[in-house]
Amino acid sequence: xxxxxxxxxxxxxxxxxxxxxxxxxxxxxxxxxxxxxxxxxxxxxxxxxxxxxxxxxxxxxxxxxxxxxxxxxxxxxxxxxxxxxxxxxxxxxxxxxxxxxxxxxxxxxxxxxxxxxxxxxxxxxxxxxxxxxxxxxxxxxxxxxxxxxxxxxxxxxxxxxxxxxxxxxxxxxxxxxxxxxxxxxxxxxxxxxxxxxxxxxxxxxxxxxxxxxxxxxxxxxxxxxxxxxxxxxxxxxxxxxxxxxxxxxxxxxxxxxxxxxxxxxxxxxxxxxxxxxxxxxxxxxxxxxxxxxxxxxxxxxxxxxxxxxxxxxxxxxxxxxxxxxxxxxxxxxxxxxxxxxxxxxxxxxxxxxxxxxxxxxxxxxxxxxxxxxxxxxxxxxxxxxxxxxxxxxxxxxxxxxxxxxxxxxxxxxxxxxxxxxxxxxxxxxxxxxxxxxxxxxxxxxxxxxxxxxxxxxxxxxxxxxxxxxxxxxxxxxxxxxxxxxxxxxxxxxxxxxxxxxxxxxxxxxxxxxxxxxxxxxxxxxxxxxxxxxxxxxxxxxxxxxxxxxxxxxxxxxxxxxxxxxxxxxxxxxxxxxxxxxxxxxxxxxxxxxxxxxx
Amino acid sequence: xxxxxxxxxxxxxxxxxxxxxxxxxxxxxxxxxxxxxxxxxxxxxxxxxxxxxxxxxxxxxxxxxxxxxxxxxxxxxxxxxxxxxxxxxxxxxxxxxxxxxxxxxxxxxxxxxxxxxxxxxxxxxxxxxxxxxxxxxxxxxxxxxxxxxxxxxxxxxxxxxxxxxxxxxxxxxxxxxxxxxxxxxxx
Numbered sequence: 001x002x003x004x005x006x007x008x009x010x011x012x013x014x015x016x017x018x019x020x021x022x023x024x025x026x027x028x029x030x031x032x033x034x035x036x037x038x039x040x041x042x043x044x045x046x047x048x049x050x051x052x053x054x055x056x057x058x059x060x061x062x063x064x065x066x067x068x069x070x071x072x073x074x075x076x077x078x079x080x081x082x083x084x085x086x087x088x089x090x091x092x093x094x095x096x097x098x099x100x101x102x103x104x105x106x107x108x109x110x111x112x113x114x115x116x117x118x119x120x121x122x123x124x125x126x127x128x129x130x131x132x133x134x135x136x137x138x139x140x141x142x143x144x145x146x147x148x149x150x151x152x153x154x155x156x157x158x159x160x161x162x163x164x165x166x167x168x169x170x171x172x173x174x175x176x177x178x179x180x181x182x183x184x185x186x187x188x189x190x191x192x193x194x195x196x197x198x199x200x201x202x203x204x205x206x207x208x209x210x211x212x213x214x215x216x217x218x219x220x221x222x223x224x225x226x227x228x229x230x231x232x233x234x235x236x237x238x239x240x241x242x243x244x245x246x247x248x249x250x251x252x253x254x255x256x257x258x259x260x261x262x263x264x265x266x267x268x269x270x271x272x273x274x275x276x277x278x279x280x281x282x283x284x285x286x287x288x289x290x291x292x293x294x295x296x297x298x299x300x301x302x303x304x305x306x307x308x309x310x311x312x313x314x315x316x317x318x319x320x321x322x323x324x325x326x327x328x329x330x331x332x333x334x335x336x337x338x339x340x341x342x343x344x345x346x347x348x349x350x351x352x353x354x355x356x357x358x359x360x361x362x363x364x365x366x367x368x369x370x371x372x373x374x375x376x377x378x379x380x381x382x383x384x385x386x387x388x389x390x391x392x393x394x395x396x397x398x399x400x401x402x403x404x405x406x407x408x409x410x411x412x413x414x415x416x417x418x419x420x421x422x423x424x425x426x427x428x429x430x431x432x433x434x435x436x437x438x439x440x441x442x443x444x445x446x447x448x449x450x451x452x453x454x455x456x457x458x459x460x461x462x463x464x465x466x467x468x469x470x471x472x473x474x475x476x477x478x479x480x481x482x483x484x485x486x487x488x489x490x491x492x493x494x495x496x497x498x499x500x501x502x503x504x505x506x507x508x509x510x511x512x513x514x515x516x517x518x519x520x521x522x523x524x525x526x527x528x529x530x531x532x533x534x535x536x537x538x539x540x541x542x543x544x545x546x547x548x549x550x551x552x553x554x555x556x557x558x559x560x561x562x563x564x565x566x567x568x569x570x571x572x573x574x575x576x577x578x579x580x581x582x583x584x585x586x587x588x589x590x591x592x593x594x595x596x597x598x
Numbered sequence: 599x600x601x602x603x604x605x606x607x608x609x610x611x612x613x614x615x616x617x618x619x620x621x622x623x624x625x626x627x628x629x630x631x632x633x634x635x636x637x638x639x640x641x642x643x644x645x646x647x648x649x650x651x652x653x654x655x656x657x658x659x660x661x662x663x664x665x666x667x668x669x670x671x672x673x674x675x676x677x678x679x680x681x682x683x684x685x686x687x688x689x690x691x692x693x694x695x696x697x698x699x700x701x702x703x704x705x706x707x708x709x710x711x712x713x714x715x716x717x718x719x720x721x722x723x724x725x726x727x728x729x730x731x732x733x734x735x736x737x738x739x740x741x742x743x744x745x746x747x748x749x750x751x752x753x754x755x756x757x758x759x760x761x762x763x764x765x766x767x768x769x770x771x772x773x774x775x776x777x778x779x780x781x782x783x784x785x
Contacts, residue, residue, distance in 0.1 A: 140625060141632045145675045148621075165675060199773075200617060200678040323669035327662060 016191040023152035023183040024053035027116065028060060030159035033191045036087050038447045040065055040074040044091025045131055047118030049183035063443075063476050066468035068095050070440035072102020073466070075113050077404060077441030079106075080427045082448030083237070085166050089116045093131030096177070097138065101434060103173045104142040108431025109231065109258060112171035114162045115139075122150040122179040136177050144172030150179045152187035164196040169203020170322040171235065205321060205337040212343070214334055215293075215317050216350040219249065222291035222315075224359045227253040228274070228303075231430070232296010232321065233262035234423040238341035242295065243267075245344055249354040252363060254282050256297045257411075258430040261420035266399075271363070275303040275571075277412040280563045281366045283571045288362075289314045296320065296340045299329040300431070305571035319343050373562075373577035376417065380532045386410055386485045386555045388532050390417040393455065393483060396539040402445055402452040404428070404480075406438035406462035409491035412561040414457050425452075436465030442480045443469060453481070453543060460486040460512045467518070473548040474522045481542040482550045484515055487557045495560045499575065515552040525549040609638055610664040611656050611690065611760050614671055615678040615773040618644065618651045622676045626653065629670055635659060639692075639757035647774055650678065654690075654759045679772035683762050690760035693732045695720070696742065699749035700727040708748060715741045726751060 021029060027050050031039065038061045043051040054062060065071040068090040075086030090099050096117040106113045120129040136146045145165050147158045155178060162174040219225060233242055239262055246253060246269050253263045254274040263270055271282045283305075286292070292314045297303070304310045307329060318325075318332040319340050326335040336343050371377060375387045390413050393401070399419055404427040405411040411428055420426045427445060429437040438458040446454055456463075463484050473480065485491075494508040519526030525545040529538045529552070542549040562577035616622050623642055630637050638656040645652045659667055664682055671680045700708050701724075708727060712719065717731035731741055735758070742750070761767065 136621070137624070140628050198675060201675045322673070324666055324673055326665075326669070328666060331662075 015193045018188045018190040020186060021189045022049070022053060023155050023178070023185050023187060024049040025056060026152065026155045026187065026189045027159065027178065027183070028053060028057040029189060030156045030191070031087060032057060032060060033193070034085065034159070034163045036085075037061060038063060038078065039087045039089055040071040040078075040444065041089030041116075042068050042071060042091070042095060044093075044095045044118065046092035046120055046180045047089065047095070047116075047183075048091075049180060050089070050116075050118065050178070061447075063447075063472065063478075065440070065472050067466065068098035069102050069436065070443075070466055070469045070472065072099045072106070072113070072115065073434075073437050073440035074444030075115070076102060076106045076111050076437075077427055077444030078448050079111050079113055079444075080109075080441070081402065081424055081445035083235075083424065084448070085112045085114055085163050086444060087114050087116065091118045091131065092120055092135070093133050095131075096135040097133055099175075100138060100142065103139055103175065105429055105432040105434040105437060106173040107142045107144070109429065110171050110235065111173065112166040113173040114159070114166055115143075115173060115175045116159075117175065117177045118183070119148065119177045119179045121181045123181070125150075125179070135175065139175050142173070143175050144170075146175040146177065148177045148179075150182055152182045152185035155182060155187070156189045156191065160192070161196055161198065165198075165201065169205075203321075205323070205339075207336040207338045207343055207346070211334060211336055212346045213350075215336060215347055218291060218315060218317060218334065219251075219293065219347070219351055220354060222354075223356075224289045224362075225249075225251045225291040225293060225354075225356060226271075226285060226289040226314075227251050228256065228292060228294040228297050229253050229259040229263045230256045230295060230297025231258035231262070232319075232340045233259055236296060236321075236339050236341040237423075238296070238344055239263065239423050241341045241344035241348065244348050245351065248348065249351050250356050250360065251293070251354065252285070252356070252360060254278070254286065256300070256303055256430075257415055257428060259297060260415055261423045261426045264421040265419035266421055269360075273415050275300075276305070276565045276567070277416065277561055277563065279367075279370060279416075280572075280574045280576055281363060281368070281370060283565065283574065284366050285363045286311050286314075287570075287572045292316045294318045294320075294332070295344070298325045301329070301567075304330060305565045305569055305573070309570040311571075369579070373579055375577070382531065384530060384532055384535075384553065384555045385559055386413045386487070386553070387417050387559075389483065389485065389529075389535060389553045389555060390414050390457065392532070392535040393457075393539060394418045396536055397453055397455065397543075400453065401425070401455045402427070402442075402449055403455050403457060404438045404442035404445060406456075406458035407433045407435045407492075408459045408462060409487075409495060409559075409561050410457050410459050410485035412492075413485075416561075435459075435462035437462075439463065439466050439480070439482065440469050443473060443478050446478050446480060454479075456480055456482040458482065458484055459491055460484055460488065460515075461490040461510050463515075464510075464512065470518070470522045470524060470548070470550075474524055478548065479546065480548050481545075482548065484550060484552050485555055486512065486515070486552050487555050487559065488512075489557060491559075492561070494558070498558070498560065499564070500566065515550050519548075519550040523547070526552065528552045528554065530554045608658055608660070609656050610659045610661075610667070610682055610684045611654065611688070611758065612664075612668065612671065612680060612682050613760065613762075613767065613769045614653045614655065614680045615645070615769055616642075616651050616653060617676040617678065618649050619676060622651070623653075625674055625676060626655075626671070629674065630657070633667075633670060635663070635667055641757040641759050643759075650773060654757070656758050679769040681762075681767060681769035683760060683767070687763045688760050689763060690734060690758050691732055692735060692738055692758050693730070693756045694738050694741075695752075695754050696729045696731070696745060696750055697752040698727050698729060698745050699725065699751055701725055704748060708745070711741070711744050715744075717741060
C-alpha cells in the first residue's frame with residue numbers, strides 16, 4: 001500500500017507575470033515553480049507566517065516530522081532516490097540547529113537539498129532574541145552555499161538560486177534563512193524560468209580532448225586495469241555509459257559504498273565493494289593493478305587504507321567534477337575534469353581491442369578460499385546471522401527492493417550481501433556515517449518512488465536515534481518495511497572494541513524497547529524473527545502489510561563484519577573471515593588471521 | 599616579525615576577486631580554517647568596480663596544496679575569480695606605520711635612516727614620531743631592525759597586496775573582460 005500522493009500534472013511554467021504576494025506566499029510559490037510537491041518540516045515561531053500561507057497551496061504536501069533531523073534526512077532520502085532536490089523546512093533557533101546533522105550528512109555525500117529556515121525579525125538579528133541562532137554562520141562549512149534573506153523581494157530569486165546551486169555541478173545542500181519580517185512583507189513576485197546566472201559560480205567542467213586521448217592510450221597500454229565506480233556514476237546517470245565501457249574492455253569494476261548499484265552487482269565483471277570491508281581479493285587486485293580508472297569517487301580513507309602503500313604500481317586516471325578533489329588524498333597521473341557520463345561517452349568509441357583476460361583470471365584465482373569462508377554458503381545451523389537475514393532479504397525481494405541502511409555493521413553486511421543491480425536503490429549515509437539516517441531517509445524516498453518496495457535496514461542502536469519518526473509514518477500513512485538487525489550491541493563499535501581495544505565492551509551493550517510493541521503502540525505492525533527458517537514468512541508478511549512494519553531480527557550478538565582492513569592499515573592487510581572448523585560449526589570461531597593475504 | 603612574507607616554496611600568493619557582500623570575508627577565512635590552511639597575511643579592499651572587492655592572500659602551502667586552495671576558493675559562489683601569482687612576475691607591497699620614541703635630539707638620526715628606506719614621517723609629537731613605509735617584507739624588516747634601538751612603541755602593517763606586472767591579470771580579466779590593452783608608447 002502506497003501512501004496517497006498528490007501529483008501536479010500541469011507543466012512547470014517557464015515564467016509567470018508579476019503577482020503581489022506576501023513573502024510567505026512567495027516561498028511556496030517559488031518551491032512549486034521549482035517542481036516541488038512534498039516538503040518535510042516542523043513549524044515554530046519564526047516560520048509561522050510561511051506555514052500560515054501553506055493553506056494557499058493545497059497541492060504541496062507537507063510532512064510533519066517529529067524532529068527536524070528527520071526532516072533533513074527525509075529531504076535527503078527523497079533526493080537520493082529521485083535525483084531531484086529535496087526540501088526541508090524548520091523554524092529558527094533549535095529548529096534550525098536540529099537540521100544541522102542532516103545538512104552535514106547531505107554535504108558529505110553531495111546530496112542536492114534546500115533547507116529553509118525561519119529567522120527572527122531583521123531588526124532583532126544580533127540581539128540574542130528568543131530562538132535566534134546564527135544558522136548561516138553555523139552551516140557555513142556544511143552547506144554548498146547559504147543565504148540570509150531579510151527582504152521579501154529577495155525571497156523568490158534566492159530560492160531559485162538555491163535550487164540551481166544545490167543541483168548543479170557537484171551537488172550539495174543550500175540553506176535559505178528567511179527573517180520573519182521578510183515573510184510578512186508584501187512584494188511583487190515574478191517567476192523567471194530562464195537559466196540562473198551568477199558571476200562567481202561556474203560549475204561546468206569539460207576535459208581537454210588531448211587528455212581524453214591520453215586516457216585512451218593509458219587504458220590501451222594497461223595490463224592490469226581496474227575501474228573504480230563511485231557515487232558520481234549514479235549522480236551523473238552514467239550507468240549505461242559505464243556498462244558500455246566494461247562491455248567493450250572487459251575491465252573489472254570495484255565500487256565504493258556509495259557507488260553500489262551504479263554498476264550491476266551481478267555483472268560478471270563486478271568485483272563488489274572495495275576498501276575497509278571489501279572482499280580481500282578485491283583489495284588485493286587494487287594493490288596489484290597497473291591502472292586505476294577512478295570514476296566519480298574521492299579516494300576516501302575508508303577506501304584507500306594506508307596512503308603510503310596504496311596501489312603503488314598503478315597509474316591513476318581520476319574522472320571528477322570537483323577540481324578540489326584532484327590530488328587531495330591520492331596523487332593521480334591524469335585528472336579528467338567534468339561530468340563522468342560525458343567523459344565515458346568520449347572515451348568509449350576508442351577503447352576497442354583491450355584484452356584483460358589474463359588479469360581477470362588472476363583476480364579470479366586470488367579469490368582462493370573466500371567462498372569457503374562465506375557465511376551464506378554455510379548450511380543453516382539454527383543460528384540467525386545478520387548476513388543470512390540480508391542475503392535472504394535479497395532473495396525474497398528478488399533483488400529489487402529500494403534499501404535504505406543506517407550506519408554500522410548491518411550497513412556493511414547490506415553492502416556485501418544485498419546485490420544491487422540498479423542505481424538509486426541503495427541509499428546509505430557514506431561520508432558522514434550518520435546513525436539514525438535510515439528510517440527518515442526511507443520515508444523521504446517513499447515520495448520519490450511510490451511503487452517501490454522499500455526496506456529500511458537498521459541496527460538496534462541507530463534505529464532508536466530517529467525512531468520517533470514512526471509516529472510520522474503512522475500519521476502520514478507512509479509505508480516502509482523496517483528490518484532491525486538487533487544484536488543488543490552498538491555492533492560496529494563493539495567489533496572495534498573486540499579487535500582493537502582488548503575486548504572491553506564499554507558503553508556498547510544497548511537495551512532496546514520491545515520493537516514489536518513499539519510498532520503496535522504506533523498502530524503499526526511488528527514481527528519478531530529468531531530463526532533463519534522464519535525469515536521468508538516475515539519478509540512476506542511485512543510486504544503484505546498495508547502499514548509500516550517492523551521486523552525485529554534477533555541476530556547473533558557478537559558477530560563481526562569480515563573482511564576488515566583496520567583503519568589506516570595497508571589495503572591488503574586484512575582481517576579475514578574465520579575459516580569454519582567444520583561446515584556445521586556451533587562454536588563461534590575465535591581465530592582471526594591477521595596479516596598480508598598472500 | 600620573523601615570518602617570511604615572500605613567495606617561496608612554503609608560501610603562495612593568491613589574488614581573488616569577490617562579491618562585496620556581508621559575510622564573504624568570513625566565508626573565505628572559514629574555508630582556510632576548515633581545511634587547515636595557514637594564512638600568513640590577508641588583505642581586502644575595494645576595487646575600481648562597484649560591488650567587487652579584491653583580496654590578496656599569502657598562504658603557507660607547497661605547489662600541490664596551492665592548486666587545491668585555488669580550486670576550493672574558485673568553488674565558492676561569492677568568489678568571482680582566483681589567480682595564484684606566486685610564479686608570475688609581480689609586485690607586492692606592504693604598508694607599515696611605526697611609532698618610534700624620538701625626542702628632538704634623536705630626530706635627525708631617525709630622519710636619515712628613513713631617507714635610506716624611503717620612509718616618511720607622517721606625524722611628529724614632542725616625544726614620538728610616526729613613520730610610514732611601503733615596500734617588500736625584507737625592506738620593512740630592515741627598517742624595523744634599524745628603528746628598534748630607538749624604541750618602537752607601536753607598529754601596524756596592512757598585509758601584502760600584490761599585482762602581476764604587464765597587461766591585465768587573469769583574475770582581473772575574468773571579472774571584467776576587456777579588449778587587449780594597447781601598449782602605451784612614450785612620446
